[in-house]
Amino acid sequence: MAIRAGEVYVNPPCRQKIVVRRAAAETGGERSLMDLYVSPGGFAADYHVHPFSEERFTLVRGRLRVSIDGRDEILDRVGQTVAVPPGVTHRFFSACEDEETFAVVAFRNRADRFENLLLRQLFGLADGGQSDARGIPNLLQTALTLREFSDVLRFTSRPWPVQRALYGALAPIARLTGYHACNPALERRPVRTAELEELPPEVALQVNA
Template structure:
């Protein structure tokens, strides 16, 4: 992803999920209070898996199209003018429930490193050769989960999953695994 990907007006595109994201208000703009972004989700598009944001609230306001949300086991389909608020710690998943692209305004509070997470997830979805893929390689996925553990976690058994992820990440580091992820992160300017 180019350096300009986080600049308002450019798109973060995730070919695996069908998401196109444009940042409206960055963490820097809001003093870390909020990340406001627009989400364009292709027909059939969906977030790759259910997840939890341990310390962040997400608010989704549908502008166009229909979206299906599953929040803490309860599913609902919403359309234009409706808002779904996901409390910190709530298990959730969302997908486009209609035949056309959905347009959704999203606010994440506090912003934390969510913008960076969205950018890295999109980059991982392109894979090593720029082709779309549903999931990154296992080591890349584990490194991603470890790096962004404050922003996103597995929806079930998060404590155990976190311990296993950190243990595997340490072992992978000892054996030099994860070079692709590390190169991607250095290229993105984080040096991690």
Template sequence: MPPATAVREIFNPRTGQRMCFLQTAADTDGELLRIETVNPPTGVAEPLHVHPFQETRAALVSGTLRFVVAGEERRLGPGDDLTIPAGTPHSFVNDGEADAVAIQEARPALRTADFFQTYFRLAERGELDDHGSPSLLRFALLGPEFADEIRLVSPPWAVQRALFAVLGPVARLRGLTAD
């Protein structure tokens, strides 16, 4: 997998989302990932997830984003920001009428930039379903690869790990990789 610093801008053709890596782990000795994101109004929320070891932050520059954090909804507009503690279930969606531009951060950076690059490459190759999810076999490789950076809330982590243990070897036998 290429390092996060190899690419500074990425594009997801499935959603139209763009990311520009302003500061990466390589730039900050691993302390911070800072990204400018452009999220078109799709009305489709990302899956409920956690960053188990990272505090994340979003500051809206323009447009609106609706966040659900620990079951509570909050709409951010220009000038608003939100900090999400590590391990807190959350998702967001642009259900407005215009692109939402935000500065998003993750502390520590870990390999989150690598995750986004991998995920956007899958989208470029048309390897995500209508909900933006990879196949179950590909997920069985992605899940453990980026477990420190991001985890789905459901099914529970213990169930996911059991599935990864069973399906990961099958995926590798079929020639799949996390990327």
């Protein structure tokens, strides 16, 4: 079942909530807009790259620190935008101690696969208590899921050739013990919906460009 606008996904370990603003299914799978809410202390799960896709953050309120290739960008003005090109290591963090940060994230190229990985799989596992304090599943689950979706996300804590070899060795064990790259229970899981917040004009201009 395709992900739809208004659906809500939460990741308690990472202190994140995402409300889908424009689903990839509306754009032929190529572009997705997501309202990202990050509580104080919240973060993206580990440093990572999107090999073929661009990710763009536009601030609505609060403060967001985006680390891009070892350099920090602080978003602290409404409508301020930062883009992460394909293949560049990055991670984001809340930069607010006392309020929630809200940014719109635009993901271009293979957005349908990214939605399935991030929202259905990684957020679904985290919301179900099946990930660690960083929001990352156990090694057997990671071996299948990150191998299946390596075209849209790769963690950078280890070199990719090392990860690929490790995941390849673990994948048969993971399957034998009942793991799935795309957990069917997460595909069928009921999803909450919410009304979308109205965006300030300067943000709407950026995200709809």
